Amino acid sequence: MKSLSERWVSPMNNFFTVVSFTMRNKLRAKSFVVTTIIIAALLCIGVNLPYIISKFNSDSGPDKIGYIQGNVASVTEPLKAYLAAPVDGGEAELELVGYADQGSPEANEQSLKAAIGSKEIKGYILVSDAAADDFPSVAYKSESMFDSSITGALRTALQAVKQEQVISNAGLTEQQKALLLAPVKIESAQISVTDEGAGKTAEQQGLALGFVYVMIILLFIGIFVTSQLIATEITAEKSSRVMEILVTSVAPLKQMFGKITGMFLVGLLQITVYVIVFVVNVSMPHNKSLLSGWNLNLADIDPRLYIFGLIFYLTGYFLYSTLCAAVGSIVSRTEDLAQAMTPITILSMAGFYIGIFGMSSPDSTLVQVASFIPFFTPYAMFLRIGLTDPAWWEIGLSLGLLVVTILVLGWISAKIYRTGVLMYGKRPSFKELRKAMKAYKV
Amino acid sequence: MKPLVLEQVSKQYGEKTAVNRMNLEVEAGEIYGLLGANGAGKTTTMRMVLGLIYPDSGSIRYHGKPYSQEQLRMLGYLPEERGMYPKVKISDQVIYLAQLRGMTRKDADRSLRSWLEKFNITEYYNMKVEELSKGNQQKIQFIAAVIHDPQILILDEAFSGLDPVNVELLKKTVKELRDNGKCILFSTHRMEHVEELCRNITIMHRSNPVIQGKLKDIKKQFPRERVILGSEQPIQGLESVAGVVRVERLENGYQVWIQREDTAQLLLRHAMEQTTLTRFELLEPTLNEIFIRTVGESNE
Numbered sequence: 001m002k003s004l005s006e007r008w009v010s011p012m013n014n015f016f017t018v019v020s021f022t023m024r025n026k027l028r029a030k031s032f033v034v035t036t037i038i039i040a041a042l043l044c045i046g047v048n049l050p051y052i053i054s055k056f057n058s059d060s061g062p063d064k065i066g067y068i069q070g071n072v073a074s075v076t077e078p079l080k081a082y083l084a085a086p087v088d089g090g091e092a093e094l095e096l097v098g099y100a101d102q103g104s105p106e107a108n109e110q111s112l113k114a115a116i117g118s119k120e121i122k123g124y125i126l127v128s129d130a131a132a133d134d135f136p137s138v139a140y141k142s143e144s145m146f147d148s149s150i151t152g153a154l155r156t157a158l159q160a161v162k163q164e165q166v167i168s169n170a171g172l173t174e175q176q177k178a179l180l181l182a183p184v185k186i187e188s189a190q191i192s193v194t195d196e197g198a199g200k201t202a203e204q205q206g207l208a209l210g211f212v213y214v215m216i217i218l219l220f221i222g223i224f225v226t227s228q229l230i231a232t233e234i235t236a237e238k239s240s241r242v243m244e245i246l247v248t249s250v251a252p253l254k255q256m257f258g259k260i261t262g263m264f265l266v267g268l269l270q271i272t273v274y275v276i277v278f279v280v281n282v283s284m285p286h287n288k289s290l291l292s293g294w295n296l297n298l299a300d301i302d303p304r305l306y307i308f309g310l311i312f313y314l315t316g317y318f319l320y321s322t323l324c325a326a327v328g329s330i331v332s333r334t335e336d337l338a339q340a341m342t343p344i345t346i347l348s349m350a351g352f353y354i355g356i357f358g359m360s361s362p363d364s365t366l367v368q369v370a371s372f373i374p375f376f377t378p379y380a381m382f383l384r385i386g387l388t389d390p391a392w393w394e395i396g397l398s399l400g401l402l403v404v405t406i407l408v409l410g411w412i413s414a415k416i417y418r419t420g421v422l423m424y425g426k427r428p429s430f431k432e433l434r435k436a437m438k439a440y441k442v
Numbered sequence: 443m444k445p446l447v448l449e450q451v452s453k454q455y456g457e458k459t460a461v462n463r464m465n466l467e468v469e470a471g472e473i474y475g476l477l478g479a480n481g482a483g484k485t486t487t488m489r490m491v492l493g494l495i496y497p498d499s500g501s502i503r504y505h506g507k508p509y510s511q512e513q514l515r516m517l518g519y520l521p522e523e524r525g526m527y528p529k530v531k532i533s534d535q536v537i538y539l540a541q542l543r544g545m546t547r548k549d550a551d552r553s554l555r556s557w558l559e560k561f562n563i564t565e566y567y568n569m570k571v572e573e574l575s576k577g578n579q580q581k582i583q584f585i586a587a588v589i590h591d592p593q594i595l596i597l598d599e600a601f602s603g604l605d606p607v608n609v610e611l612l613k614k615t616v617k618e619l620r621d622n623g624k625c626i627l628f629s630t631h632r633m634e635h636v637e638e639l640c641r642n643i644t645i646m647h648r649s650n651p652v653i654q655g656k657l658k659d660i661k662k663q664f665p666r667e668r669v670i671l672g673s674e675q676p677i678q679g680l681e682s683v684a685g686v687v688r689v690e691r692l693e694n695g696y697q698v699w700i701q702r703e704d705t706a707q708l709l710l711r712h713a714m715e716q717t718t719l720t721r722f723e724l725l726e727p728t729l730n731e732i733f734i735r736t737v738g739e740s741n742e
Contacts, residue, residue, distance in 0.1 A: 017541045025530060241525025242535075245586065248492045248519045249542035422494060435456050 014250045018258025019265070026266045036270055040277045047281040062095040063150060065140075066112045066124035069098040072136050075127050078161045083153075093153050097121055116143060123150065135162050205387075209359065211301050212386035215309045216355040216379055218271065222313050223378065224348045226267045227321040228341065230260060234328030234421075235337050243421050252418045256329075260321045267317070308385050311399070316378030319406050320348060326413035329420030330428055347375045355379030362387040372398050374405035443506045445470050445625035446491065446594055451500035453486055460486040462649045464500070468625045468642075470593075473616065475636040475657075476629040478646035479737050484629050485522065487646070488596050491627065492519055504594065515544045518592030522599045522629075524583050528572040535571075536586050543590040550589060557585045561611065577608050584612060588619065595619065595626045601635060613639070633729040643729075647737050657729070664727045664735070669706050671696045672721025677713050684708065695721060 026032055062083075067076050080096040099115065102108050112124040123142025138158060140151055160181075167177050234256075237243045246255055281287060323344055331340045354376055358367040362383055370380035371394070381398045384390045419437045420428075428436065448466040452459070461483040468474040478484045489495045491502060493509045504513040527535050533554060540550035558564045561581050571579055580603060588595065600616065601609045616639065620626060630636060636643060637657065645653040653660055667687075671677065672695040680689045680698060685705030690697040698709060706724045713719055727735075 014542055017538065021534075021538045024534070025527075237527075240528060241521065241523040242527055244521040244523065244525055245519060245539060246542070247494060248514070248517065249539055422489075 015254045015258045018250060018255055019262040022259050022262025023266050026263065036273060040273060043274055043277050044281055047278060047287065051286050062092045064095050064097050064121040066097050066099055066115050066121040068101055068108045070101050072127040072129060075136055075161060078164065079157055082157050082160055094150065207301060208386055211305060212383055213359065215382065219313055219316060219378055219382065220352045222267055222271060223316040223320050226263055226317065227324040230263055230321050231324035231328030231337060231341060232334065233259065234325055235331045235334050238421060239333050247421055252421060253414050256325050256414060256417050260325060264317055305386055308382055312378035312382045315402050315406060319374065319402065319409065320344065322410045322413040326416040329417040330423065330433065351376040351379040355383050358383050372401060374402045377402045444468065445505055446627065447503045449501050451490060451497045451502060453490060453495065454498050459649045464651055466644060468627060470623045470625050471620055472641055473620050473626040473628050473639045475640035475643035476627060477636065477643060477733060482646040483649045484646060488598060488627065488629065491596060492517060515590065516593045518587040518595040520584055520587040520597045520600055524579060526571040526579065526583060529570055532569055532571060532582055533567045536582065536589060539586050540589045545590050553589050554585065557589060577604050580604055593625060595624050597626060598629050601632065633733060637729050645733060645736055653736055660732065661726050664732055666703050666724045666726060667700055668725040669698045669700060669709055670721060670723040670725060671698065671713050671719060673713065673717050673719050675717040677716050683712050
């Protein structure tokens with residue numbers, strides 16, 4: 001007597017029929033098309049946002065601040081000089097604009113207010129004399145509240161002016177002064193212990209961090225959202241009872257993996273669309289110059305990261321989607337699905353959060369341990385590969401564990417699926433499920 | 443070689459026996475009635491025939507061969523609980539199901555169109571299932587079961603939820619399929635459909651096949667216990683005739699339940715002494731009565 005699974009041997013074309021049916025239905029669904037378009041549009045906007053913002057800013061040039069000429073000239077004139085030529089060599093953020101003294105403080109303020117009214121300046125400073133040794137106090141007045149970027153810049157500039165004055169009074173030489181004022185430099189570089197010269201510069205590190213961040217979010221969406229969708233579809237097939245006809249037409253295993261593969265291809269297609277939108281937008285001339293202005297170059301990303309991203313997407317997807325398929329198959333009504341999915345939801349959330357919060361300390365024991373737990377490997381190991389330099393055996397071991405888990409869980413899920421799709425009514429307990437498996441000889 | 447033969451098929455679910463030593467043979471060009479109360483084991487039997495569940499013992503043979511993927515393609519199934527994708531176009535899903543059973547896309551499409559034409563619902567080709575009435579969904583479901591021209595057809599409650607016109611339409615179609623040599627396993631609770639369609643039947647009760655055989659022979663096994671007397675005048679004292687169980691007054695006559703068949707003759711003599719009879723008939727038991735008797739009696 002042959003076992004049931006052996007009896008379900010048939011040509012591969014049924015598998016592809018399921019794959020193509022799954023894909024066509026998904027691609028035709030309005031919700032899918034609309035979501036894809038909306039996310040692509042958001043991506044376009046997001047990528048171009050820095051350029052758009054810089055466009056708005058560059059028109060106005062440095063913000064203009066008014067002051068009264070001769071108002072404590074010992075402070076305002078050096079301040080004006082300092083703001084006009086920042087020490088770090090960048091563009092000037094602020095510019096002091098002098099206004100003639102009107103004779104009385106009231107008249108002075110009046111004229112400055114008029115200047116704000118006519119949009120000549122954003123705000124103005126008033127410097128009041130202080131006691132002999134004290135530095136004069138400065139007031140900044142403008143129409144907007146908490147203009148922290150301007151007050152911040154003013155504070156830095158005033159601090160510099162004050163230091164300059166104090167130092168000059170102390171009778172230091174020019175050399176000493178320069179030494180004192182020169183900023184301390186600290187450079188952080190990531191190095192590789194095993195591979196000389198494989199380290200990353202600060203810019204590359206920043207880039208890698210950003211890339212890993214984006215990839216972990218993409219992994220989460222690709223893995224979690226799609227596999228949830230699979231569970232939902234399977235439960236829907238069950239509750240609409242189309243399952244009864246399906247299982248008498250095609251082997252349950254083929255049906256399950258056909259659906260998983262179909263959804264995977266759809267997901268891949270969706271991600272490809274996003275990547276193309278992203279790359280096209282980034283390589284537009286205006287964005288390219290912006291990126292190179294920040295010393296960022298996408299080509300600097302380690303190509304291994306792309307490959308590992310794809311590997312972890314693939315493995316993570318199959319791990320979670322087979323589990324979700326099994327859960328979806330034992331639930332009879334879509335209302336009960338969310339509850340049944342809770343353990344899987346917690347697992348994938350945990351993996352995602354380990355990935356996100358582990359970014360600040362990719363070397364922590366938590367991340368290291370998590371990278372060997374198959375449910376977290378896609379996030380945690382990817383994080384480690386992206387930000388630190390795990391040994392090859394570590395990567396190999398974690399991937400090996402992941403693949404073994406996929407095979408084992410895939411096998412169990414397939415059995416559950418085979419049994420679950422025929423069980424209606426209340427959600428079966430593990431015991432009932434095992435009993436049913438025995439009865440169905442799966 | 444009979445298309446479908448079940449031999450001593452049994453199925454246990456844990457402690458509970460779902461089907462016990464079921465024997466059954468269906469010939470080509472025959473509609474076989476599978477009857478039973480809810481939970482009697484009909485669905486389990488059908489699922490075993492469909493290969494969804496494997497029997498614990500006994501064998502199921504299709505044209506003399508055991509179950510395999512080829513047999514699957516010969517099977518058509520109309521489940522009791524109707525199920526289609528509510529939001530998928532009818533042409534898409536019916537062609538999909540036909541493809542899964544080994545048809546090419548082109549053949550499936552041609553077959554679907556001819557079935558839609560047969561049922562006079564060609565306009566549904568591009569519609570979604572959720573847009574159809576229940577009866578029309580049923581027709582689509584039926585098409586999905588027969589589109590690949592299966593040799594063996596399993597119809598679970600084929601006519602439930604249909605209006606009389608559509609019942610006739612589907613009944614006619616089922617008869618045509620039978621006349622085309624298909625082998626049909628048919629389950630229903632509507633006994634009049636069984637009397638009209640089936641040659642052989644099995645009545646299942648609590649997992650056991652209790653009554654089996656030709657419908658005609660089964661009826662003969664059961665005593666005739668009902669007499670119709672037609673008369674213009676009232677007849678007195680029918681109740682007092684020995685062996686009478688119950689008397690019911692009809693529009694123009696009486697219906698009398700009796701214990702034994704020969705009571706009928708006494709009844710006839712008694713009535714003729716009083717008046718002229720326009721009608722006297724000793725009725726065969728209906729399948730409904732046989733069913734209720736078999737299933738109901740042992741239920742107590």
